[in-house]
Amino acid sequence: MSVMVETGCLKLRGDAKDLADALGVVTAVVPAKSTRPILQNVLLDARGGVLELTGTDLDVSIRVRVDRVDVLGEGRVLVNAARFQQILRELSGDQVELEVDDRAGCTISTGDAKFHVMGEQPDDYPELPEVSAEGGHRFPAEALAEMIRRTQFAAHPEKTRYAMNGVLVDLADRRLRLVATDGKRLAMQERVLTEDVPTPVFVVVPTKAMALLQRIASATEGEVELFVEATQVLLRTAGTSVVARLIEGHFPPYEDVLPRAHDKRLTLPREGFMAALRRAALLATKDSQAVRFQFTREGLVLTARVPEVGESRVTFPLDYPFDPIETGFNPAFFVDVLRVLEGVELTLALKDAKSAAVIEERFEGGSYVYLVMPLNLTA
């Protein structure tokens, strides 16, 4: 079959699922509502026989190459991302065809259905920031995805807690560290590198970009390249580029709080500990997220008392040959970390009632540390 390529009007034919997948990644960035409605679109850009989809919220931008699509006519058009995604989701056939007329009207068709949606000329769409792809760092995608999964959840959810609403990328001395904290707990994973790091990196990447990178990295088998500039970062896999504005606030001095004198070390079964915590926390309310932890020679006793709701007491057998410690924790902070760990057992290290509880893991090529600050129950 001979394909005639026209210029000026975009025309595509290709695999519906591939297009939908690529669009799914892009719409994760595209804001559902924005003071600049043009940002609610996805940019379809077909050039040189390749289709790329682009989305941005101005802080984070993404460009995805769609592989199994034939470009029959080259051109650019903006389409409302949410609507486009809905249509692709509902299509029945394997193949989809998209044709754009000279007034940005888009006809999307499969075997038995045809949609006509109004697009927009992309003249006013913001240019994607350029990041020089030089002097980058390469990491295996799968390992990086894992590091993000095990740290990012500890970041602060609020944008107002500026520097903590991101994940620190600390690259120096033959090791890469990802660190996230909300000021109450902290997660850090370290990966030992085989080569020297030519230029150290110490930047805070917004959680939104990190979540996106995790999604992209876990879907690829290759490598992720990282390029850092003064105010932005480029993260690249074979078919995808993410550019994110760096968080400019100062990340808290995390190395100062890494555990030193945590001499009370104990081993716990992960599943059992999680079940005990969940039971103890059953009565917790939004206002009262406190469980009393009593580490004694008889084991760990978890109690929760919520005024006007009730009381719970769960005893967890434990080998604890140290001085007793009585303190309190927000159980959710433990449940969060127990969810991302895979081991049958875990190591918990304690110092005293006022210091962080530490969950540690060492493995080949790296380590993981998670700190939870206790509650002051007597306040």
Next chain:
Amino acid sequence: MADPRETPGRPARPPRVWLHADLDCFFAAAEVLDEPALAGLPLAVGGPATGRGVVASCSYAARARGVRSAMPMAEAVRRCPGLVVRPPRPERYRALSGAVFAVFARFSPDVRPLSLDEASLDLTGTERLHGPPREAGRALRAAVRAEVGLVVSVGVATTRHVAKLACDLGKPDGLLEAPADPVELRAWLAPLPIERLPGVGPATAPRLRALGLATLGDLAALDPDEVARRLGAGGLAWRALARGEPASREDAGGRGGGGRRSISHETTFARDLRDEAAIRRVVSNLADEVTARARREGLRGRTVQVKVRFDDFTTRTRARGLPEATAATDAVFAVAWDLVRAAVAQGGRPVRLLGVALQAPAAEVDGPRQRLLFDEDAVAPASPARAEGAGPRQDGPAASPRPAVDPAIDRIRARLGADAIRRARDL
């Protein structure tokens, strides 16, 4: 909120005695005091009728002809031709208020000012000193009249709110005591129209009336669950008041340490402020004072509230929640300044008073407190100006690392006094 400890069947706590004192048309009365020829005339204090002035206070003669406070002066003059208008003299009012409060202080160790001209006095346990509450009220009124020359109305009751209500009902120049016996008190309150509840104005009253709630008695008779469902938590407070029950722990004589806490500071200026930089400096100072006190008391706030009073005595309050309980000066200042700036822009008038309050919910006061990994200042929100999704702070010291600035300042002040050190933005 209704206090669960006040439900029937629990042991009753000893009855409280509250006295509410409120000067009769204070500013207008102050003008008459200084210019006796104005006595008996329809008089209003406020901005001129030619501008956007409003009535800050008016005499009873003016009220009889339809003038009300907060009414635009132009309308007041329309309703009451011949109305005598005087500009406010805040310095004078403050001096008189000081003299009145000095009298109040002789009657109770616990005087809670509500404004320049209004206060709640806890008279519980003062009977041997001042006689029964009614006698104390009479003596207080006589003392204010003799020593300051102003008329103060007084209400006496077992709760703060009912005392205020009694005071309002007794005006002008009145002394009214609500029954102390709970059953009699409820019967006494029942026939009062629903508008007598605090916060029930022209917007809310029709809504309540539509629900068949025309009097306090109607509301008092409703099942609490139904009140909560129909009117929310605020409705429960109204119901408690309508039943003559204490609406808060404090009201019931509980310790001030329990429940919600608020720390506030406000400043009135000798000359009204117009300049943004000057206003910002004051807000910074207030935030500093409030947070320093909060830190001394080991308290963290969840809400920042600001108060802006303009030269025409109109007042705006704004509040915003904080993402996290804090006593960090920069964090509180950032929000307070944002709120004040918006209120000032909207008011568009010179500012005569600014206030900043930091409020902590009961859980932050009584409950377990989360320990933190880092010093508050090391992680204070710092937001470089950004187009979308910027944090509350638009300016101020940028994203410099400020480890432990607050604790350092507190330590220096503890040793060398409050004026020993200031932030540069306060200078």
